Amino acid sequence: MSEPNQTAPAAAGAELPTHFDFKAAEPAISAAWETAGAFHADPARTKRFGGDRDPFTVLIPPPNVTAVLHVGHGLNNTVQDVLVRWRRMAGDETLWLPGTDHAGIATQNVVEKIVAKEGKTRFDLGREAFVKRTEEFVAETGGQILQQLKSIGASADWTRTAYTFSPELSRAVREAFVRLHEKGLVYRGHRVIHWCPRCLTSLSDEEAEFHDSEGKLYLVRYPLADDPSNGITIATTRPETILADVAVAVHPDDERYSALVGQSLTLPLVGITIPVIADGYVEREFGTGALKITPAHDANDFEVGKRHGLAMPVVISPEGKVGAIADAEGRIPKELDGLDRFAARRKAVAMLEASGALVKIENHKHSVRKCYRCETVVEPRLSDQWFVKMAPLAAPALKAVKDGTIRLLPEKWEKVYINWLEGIRDWNISRQLWWGHRVPVWTCGNRHALAYREDPAVCRSCGDKQLEQDPDVFDTWFSSWLWPISTLGWPDRDSKDLKAFFPSDVLVTAPEILFFWVARMIFAGYEFLGRAPFHTVYLHGTVRDMQHRKMSKSLGNGIDPLDVVERYGADALRWTLIQGMGLGVDVMLDPSDLDKSFAPGRNFATKLWNIGRFILLQVGDDGVQPFEQVDPAALQLADRWILGRLDAAIAECDAGLGPARPRDGHWPQAERQLGLRLDAYAESARRFVWNELADWYVEAVKSRLGEAGADREVARAVLVHVFDHGLRLLHPIMPFVTEALWQRLPGAVTGRLLATAAWPTSDGERPVAEVGNFDLLREAIDAIRALRAQYVVAPGNPVRAFVAAGAGADVLIANAALVQRLAKCRVHVGSPPGGAAAHAVLPSGLELVLPLEGMVDVARECARLRGELDSLSKQLDALRSRLANEKFTAKAPAAVVDAERAKEREWSARTEQLAAKVRELCD
């Protein structure tokens, strides 16, 4: 195979194999794109710098730097690539900015596992050595996913590859924190947070995911200190936390307990006394209506504890072990000291049972929060953390979606988004990890804790030289939320990229990270640059197996995209993903039968290849005149038809892809849900190239191509033109095979790439009558083929068809050769000979009569005609009764009534025709 960016040698068709050799072609084509700098975005060409192009920016959701490409990435990035290639062809200055995320907690976990294999923990190595080790690991193995994305055709601007932990982006993270700190939007909070005892860090609310579980509800009796025969029974799911109880709360209006409020109870297991308090938070209906209060180990109890000024003893260590951690002297029975929290629970239950305090154990369904990275049950823990105030940040982001500055597709996510933002809670951004951006806060000997843009030598407040930096790092999402601005150069105000390409256009991602990432990017866009970072959020579905299970490593039901590329080609992978890409719909793939999922894409590529092969064989060594030079008057019926179909296909593809951007910065209600119907776009393009161009036009021009002359040149020019445009329409989905073919088309110029060729535009309306005439031809051929199959006429056996003189007959006669070739049928004008005959009434009303002498039995045709007559009569009766209904004629719109009347006339005529045939043939 020749180099794809070379001028196609004439008569290349003769040398082409029957199938596209994607293994050889894909790397060569990728190299040609890269060499040409086809994906490089230049700020100078944008309107914002006086150029003539609209910018179109897409920012990759940065995969974890340690990630290996899976089919979910394949889906996400193929969608982005389709949009980006489309806009690039449409003439926008298109930037698809790639990069990776340092993924603090995830990457740290990976390296900790490696270190664990050496029998060590991160603490054995120490902070500095561990971070260095992680850096080395990332430098060695990180970012391979970007290489893998190239092999599926991703047309990102690789010269701009970003990394959340690079010096540039780290500067943005620091600047963001310092600004928020200066504005009082970050604060140090002392409260109960989610703590992962395995990762040894706090987590945000979003990182502590709910999992339903079958638990137990333990009813435990707390006796009155003054009268042990009396007491209160509480309900708890975590009896080990009794050790940290400081009170029992009841509802203030609960008459069952009102006499006991203010009295003292003896705390089981511990033996100290705690008060009975009244608090409206308690639900009377739940459990026994009495709630033990454990301020240090439950977020709600913490609030109750604060209201009542209670002590907050901590009895569970960071590692999840029971012990007197803080303010808990004398509370830990020696049997429980040092036990893991779950072992302690079992032991505590046994002890309670032995002492008679355990009243009952009930089964109890509830949700348990688990760490989103390691699935360890999260421990609520009293702790000091950095928080971002979310309400002020969320306000403009909420407004943006409500007023149409930003649209979320599918629309249902807008409601979810609004629901979440309206109840938003502050964001815990500090992590007790080592891998990540260090919190830029230093505390001096005089306890001045201040945020610094540059590492300080002395305290800004008092000049003290004894400074200590906060040991914590930021939540990894605290860098991700800046992605749309930090990758473009913020906080550098003079950044050309920022000026040219911000705000971006479409964000393509999965709904799972709507809150983690998408919403927060919108917050950051407004907070730091005063505007939305994108106008459209496209939330695509998930790749699932045939049992609708999410594809995952642990389930072993995954599909390796690179394996698919190897076996079927990148185009096939992309085709399958896009063609199944209904708006917000999950894509189902069968990991046990790759052929089922990916053969259709490969087959389509082969079909394209063979259309190209046919054209190149026909073109031969002769030049082809450019379509623009063809005299419109010289166009034949089929030419006009296929050109009309091309216009229709362009319009459908454009409608499927939708408006690239809102016109005035706002999505009007009518346009809010338009576009990004990638499946509809794919199907329109496929239908045009395969079902119209290949199935009909190519067949229709075959005879014209045989004879030299002016008409042959017209046919060749049109053929090349419509195929060229078909390739353009399909290029965003199947970039490799289309590029390979386009390079070989007559008129291809060295160095010109389909990837940067113009997106097709419609030529305007075609004469409807001409288009209709070709459709008549197709209808006739279809009808004759159907009759042939129905009567089992041997394929080689010719038949005759008779048609009454008239306009329709003229069309059939003028194209008799085509009918002859495609339907094996000679057309005659006039009355058919007597005897058995099959009848075909075309949708346009034209009737064909096929004499069947010797071929079939009359009974069969009669049965068919009677069946048709029967169903038509029934429909006609229904139609007539509707028309007879005065309410219908009075209330339905005139246009509807007129249409129904016209239909009634047409159907009665056809019914009579049919009835006559039945009488003639069957009676």
Place this chain on the structure above:
RNA sequence: GGGCGAAUAGCUCAGUUGGUUAGAGCACCUGCCUUACACGCAGGGUGUCGGGGGUUCGAGUCCCUCUUCGCCCACCA
């Protein structure tokens, strides 16, 4: 517990503001190596539009209700 969404052919899904006889792809069946393509060509059938009720001249489409499934959020210990 609150909120949102879905239920249409064996499978995955379309079905625009209610208006012909509800569509597509895949799968399946039959016949064809008709020289661009067997990774192809031609033909074919399949639906009580989840159940029930209502509004309307007319409901897959709007309303109510039930059933099933999914998603998001949440401080029932």
